[in-house]
Amino acid sequence: MLPRRRIGRHGxxxxxxxxxxxxxxxxxxxxxxxASSVATIRHAVDLGVSLIDTADVYGTAGxxxxxxxxxxxxxxDRVTLAxxxxxxxxxxxxxxxxxxxxxxxxxxxxxxxxxxxxxxLYYLHRVDPRVPVEESVGAMAGLVAEGLVGHIGxxxxxxxxxxxxxxxxxxxxxQSEYSLWNRDPEALLLPVMRELGVALVAFSPLGRGxxxxxxxxxxxxxxxxxxxRLPRFQGDNLARNRPIAERVAEVATRHGATAAQVxxxxxxxxxxxxxxxxxxxxxxxxxxxxAAAALRLDPEDLARLDDPGLAPSGDRYxxxxxxxxxxxxxxxxxx
Numbered sequence: 001m002l003p004r005r006r007i008g009r010h011g012x013x014x015x016x017x018x019x020x021x022x023x024x025x026x027x028x029x030x031x032x033x034x035a036s037s038v039a040t041i042r043h044a045v046d047l048g049v050s051l052i053d054t055a056d057v058y059g060t061a062g063x064x065x066x067x068x069x070x071x072x073x074x075x076x077d078r079v080t081l082a083x084x085x086x087x088x089x090x091x092x093x094x095x096x097x098x099x100x101x102x103x104x105x106x107x108x109x110x111x112x113x114x115x116x117x118x119x120x121l122y123y124l125h126r127v128d129p130r131v132p133v134e135e136s137v138g139a140m141a142g143l144v145a146e147g148l149v150g151h152i153g154x155x156x157x158x159x160x161x162x163x164x165x166x167x168x169x170x171x172x173x174x175q176s177e178y179s180l181w182n183r184d185p186e187a188l189l190l191p192v193m194r195e196l197g198v199a200l201v202a203f204s205p206l207g208r209g210x211x212x213x214x215x216x217x218x219x220x221x222x223x224x225x226x227x228x229r230l231p232r233f234q235g236d237n238l239a240r241n242r243p244i245a246e247r248v249a250e251v252a253t254r255h256g257a258t259a260a261q262v263x264x265x266x267x268x269x270x271x272x273x274x275x276x277x278x279x280x281x282x283x284x285x286x287x288x289x290x291a292a293a294a295l296r297l298d299p300e301d302l303a304r305l306d307d308p309g310l311a312p313s314g315d316r317y318x319x320x321x322x323x324x325x326x327x328x329x330x331x332x333x334x335x
Contacts, residue, residue, distance in 0.1 A: 002048040002293055005275050008172030009197030011151045012080045012120055016268060016293050018051030019044045019286075020203055020279035021068055025059030026224075032281060034067060041071035043283045045078055047290050053175075053201070053277045055084035055125055056110050057094070065113035073115065082121035082201075083110050084155060084175075086128065086136070087324070096324055098128035100139035107143055123153035123175055124165075127326050133161055134168050141169035153201070158328020159192035166196050173199045176329075178274070180244060180263055180305060181207030181232075181312055184329065194273065205267050205276035208233075210241065211248050212260035229318050237314035244310045251301050257292075260285070264292035266305055 002015040024037035041052065052072065058064030065083060072079060085106040086098040111117065122140060127133050143149040151172035154165055165171055174193060176185045178200060185200060193200055206212045208227055215221070215238070227233045232241055245259065252262045260278070267276045278289050297305070315322055322330055 002050075002290060005199070005272055007051075007080070007121065007199045007201070007275065008151065008170070010170065011172035011199065014051040014080045014275060015049050016275060017049060017264065017289060018053055018082075018201070018275055018277035019049050020053045020277040021064055022055065022058045023279045024067055024281055025064040036283075037067055037281055038071040040281055040283050040286065041068065042075065044286050045072075045075050047286055049286070049290065050078060051080045051082065051121075051201075051275065051277065053082045053203075054114075055087070055123075056106055056113075057084075057087040057089060057125065060089075062109065062113045065110055069113055069115040076116065080120045081114065081116060082123065082153070083114065083119055084123035084125035084153075085110065086123075086125035086155075093320060094324060096126045096128045098124055098126070098131050098136040100131075100135055103136065103139045103143075107148055111148065118148060118150060120150040121153050121172060122149040122151070123155045123173075125155050126324050127154070127157060127161055133157075133165050137165045137168045137171075144169065156329055157189075157326045159188050160328060161326050162189070162192055162196070162198065166198070171196070171198050173201045173275075175201040175203055175277075177204045177316060178202035178267065178270075178276075179205045179207050179211060180248060180266060180310075181211055181241075182316060189329075194271075199273045199275060202267055202274055202276040205278050206260055206263050207245075211245055211263040212258070213245060213249060215242075215245075230316065231314035231318065232312060232316065234314070240313040244312060247304060247307065247310060251297070251304060254301070255295065255297075257295055258288055260289060261292040261295050262297070262301075262305075264289060265295040265297050266302070268293060269297060269302075 004013050005016050054064050054068045088097045140152045153173040155175040248259045252259045
């Protein structure tokens with residue numbers, strides 16, 4: 001049975017590992033199959049995974065939310081359902097729109113697609129530079145008052161933005177990329193989160209598959225795999241980053257575990273307020289990920305994994321997506 005963790009000081013209690021569903025829609029990690037993805041989500045719930053994470057911008061025309069809604073039919077009372085709003089797809093690419101009136105339209109559309117009457121955890125996917133975060137969070141607080149949303153979260157924000165938002169309405173969680181592939185939240189964000197009683201929901205805890213050996217042995221990505229656009233998977237950056245995955249694999253061999261289990265166990269050991277949400281489209285990976293909750297890393301393992309010489313090379317996103325981040329969390333350009 002998966003251990004449980006609380007999302008925020010007064011938020012829901014969920015499984016220590018959740019499930020991210022972004023990769024189940026086309027356009028991210030290669031071809032997808034809806035029937036298989038539905039079966040994977042349902043199997044996750046059977047294994048005790050109770051935090052299911054999606055967003056209104058994943059897939060075409062809300063595809064991912066519709067997929068999750070279909071998968072959770074008859075299982076809704078067994079999960080904490082999380083979705084996000086604030087990113088929109090335009091002909092020119094992704095943009096941010098967190099105006100209060102857009103948030104109101106978005107929640108109604110998300111509830112319809114998810115076949116739900118309430119979102120347990122509703123995130124602001126990105127802060128809109130044209131809209132004070134207080135206004136966006138104020139609109140979300142109104143949804144809480146109406147009973148349409150249980151708790152509010154933010155995604156990819158820095159500590160000052162978190163404080164401003166939290167002053168308007170309690171923030172239960174911040175969703176940030178956090179893993180051995182990206183430790184940026186540790187220095188400035190995590191201390192403020194812990195002061196305020198905010199949980200960290202860690203997306204891409206396996207470094208978009210890199211830490212799990214996705215490119216071990218020189219394997220190539222599919223032509224339509226979004227990782228081809230990410231600087232850390234390109235050219236010299238990729239070569240410089242391989243030692244990180246190799247170190248994780250070495251520790252895994254020592255324990256007779258998988259690299260993914262080691263990467264997840266490391267994250268679970270960062271604190272009871274950290275909840276990783278690994279994504280997978282394959283049912284066979286689910287049981288393996290869940291087993292990571294039982295893996296205990298010793299001081300020697302941690303010393304090897306925390307080696308400062310294993311810092312990642314390259315930005316997390318291409319420039320146009322870096323520009324959508326809260327300025328506090330934008331990494332320096334280049335390697």
